[in-house]
Amino acid sequence: MGILSSRIRKEEKTLIKEARGRKELELEVIDPRERIFDPREANQLGDRLDVLLDREISQSRAYHILEMLRTGPVRLINTFETVRICGDKAFTSAVLEKAGVPTPDFRVAFDRKGALEALEDLGYPAVLKPVDGSWGRMLAKINDRDAAEAVFEHKSGLDSHFHDIFYLQDYVEKSSRDIRAYVIGDEVVGAAYRVSDHWVTNAARGGKAHPCEVGKELEEICLRAAAAVGGGALAVDLMETAGGFTVNEINCSMEFKESMKVLKKSVPSRLIDYCLAVGADGEEPTSVQGNSLPSVEGFSLEGEVGVGKCQ
């Protein structure tokens, strides 16, 4: 088994220790900063690895490495397709919407004028997010048109081309908490409330974990959401509304340091179990029928969503 990671945080260290404690597996930690990948890499890695767990913190590096390995013999957790969808909030929203999984209404625009029009359509307040962001980084809750004009002007000064994409999501009143649920294969391993006085409840922004029971409704929506993006090992972030749960985002390289304080089951242990099962299975990922990426206002993608075999 391989773990792809350049930055060994508490999560990666826990996973490495868990894997090294399993007598039945040999572990290779691959730091992409120290490697050159060429077209033969996929088959060469297959001589040593059955399965590779992506824990690379740089999404750009992860995309490129997984793309180069996707046709080779090494099973990938998660698949390139799943990582690609979950790594872009607009893609995730579009896939969830198409699959009929409840998710906040959203719009995507590509210039300031279009973004203002989109907000008039979506309504205030709304949340502006970078499509490739994480950890609650650079989120803006926009309460009115004056705020929108100011935020969009500032955004226009940012240099990443991703900031030319205006991903706008309906603001969901969620009291002081949201939910992070861990889906590994076909099991919801556990869930935690993330509680904060701030409307941004990410653990990276100070959200604290509290126990959350996984009832049937929560389990069902988590499994549907995970299946929509191709399955695998995923952290599903949800909010509670009067009409039920709504899926906010899905994370393909799950962080669990804060949630582990309250979860009954061990996420790293289940994750290594899953890697072993997928690695031993030997089957190539299959595709979910009818789960091709949809066209969404101004962009479209072709192809089908791959899915790792769920054990």
Place this chain on the structure above:
Amino acid sequence: MPNCPECGTEIDLPEDVIQNEILDCPTCGLELEVVELDPVELDLAPEEEEDWGE
């Protein structure tokens, strides 16, 4: 015992320290990366990039 390359504080290493592990300097608070294991060498950890995430 290695020192923080920024402020010079001696850094207590965990017994099971591993390559590329991120440690916090207790004095200046900077993140440090274990760049060598034998003997342990520390460097300033890379700063957060915009494409970092989960």
